[in-house]
Amino acid sequence: MADLEGNISAKQYFVDTPQVTPGFHVKGAGNLDFGMKHRLGRIFRSDGRTVMLAFDHGYFQGPTSGLERIDLNIVPLADDVDALMATRGVIRSLIPPAIDKALVLRASGGPSILKELSDERLAMTIDDVVRIDAAAAAVQVFIGGENETQSVHNLTQLVDAGLGVGVPVMGVTAVGRELTRDARYLGLATRIIAELGAQLVKTYYCETDFEQVTSACPVPIIMAGGQKLPTIDALMMASRAIQSGASGVDMGRNIFQRVAPSAMITAVNAVVHENMSAADAHALYRELSDGATD
Ligand code: R5P
DSSP states (O other): OOOOHHHHHHHHOOOOOOOOOHHHHHHHSSSSSSHHHHHHHSSSSSOOOOEEEETTTTTHHSTTTTTTHHHHHHHGGGGGGGGGEEOOHHHHHHHHHHHHEEEEEEEEEEOOTOOOOOOOEESOHHHHHTTTSSSSEEEETTTTTTHHHHHHHHHHHHHHHHHHHHHEEEEEEEEOOOSOSSHHHHHHHHHHHTTOOEEEEEEEOOOOHHOOOOHTTTTOOOEEEOOOOHHHHHHHHHHHHHHHTTOOOSSSHHHTTSHHHHHHHHHHHHHHHHHOHHHHHHHHHHHHHOOOOO
């Protein structure tokens, strides 16, 4: 058993020395097979970054505000992001098959908001992920949660299945109400997910030492959006995460619950792909949205 006390101190993250991935533009993916790389290459642009739009909320909370009509609210936005994260039910029923976007499939589920959320299982087979031609499959991992082992097992099962057919897996850190979203917790959760084989990790941003979280994670970290914030705060969070080493963002409510979602996507794209400052991106959002103040 590792010395837990020794693990708490004495850490050197070399945050100023980016990890090198010879021969490929996605962090940690240099040694993967062609199919994996091809799929990751659909998610990440040549700059190694991605803007993903998450609208899978219905898998546990039903018709979320802003997602009541995905055909009207989301489909018109789809062309302006790099990847779409959704359930197979929504993809099959509402997303035009001719769409030229990377699809990231929500592959775990089970409990609704009426129950203990961490009690998830895998909710689809890898065969169906391939049938849909998804670029990756996503599974929630509840490190420190009541059903930690089950959710880790969901992850490792999906990673095994994904390796068999060339489908990358995105492990999503699920932070329960009782857990603190600090660098120590997020570093623990993201590293475990990467060590257990996920090819990308989605996690929340934290104000302090987030660069240590990204530095110690050998695969791309995608920043999760979380609940709706004032526009400038959401852009600030995205900008800080990217400048701290995140490889992209996967935002939902901070885009589709805004007055001008399309303008927000343009602003987020500028932050992620052009390193635009949050202040400039906010000005861009205001300009494109006729001065929206939400
Ligand atoms: C969480 O991990 C689920 O995938 C969510 O349904 C989704 O990612 C949440 O997006 P946001 O918090 O940005 O609204």
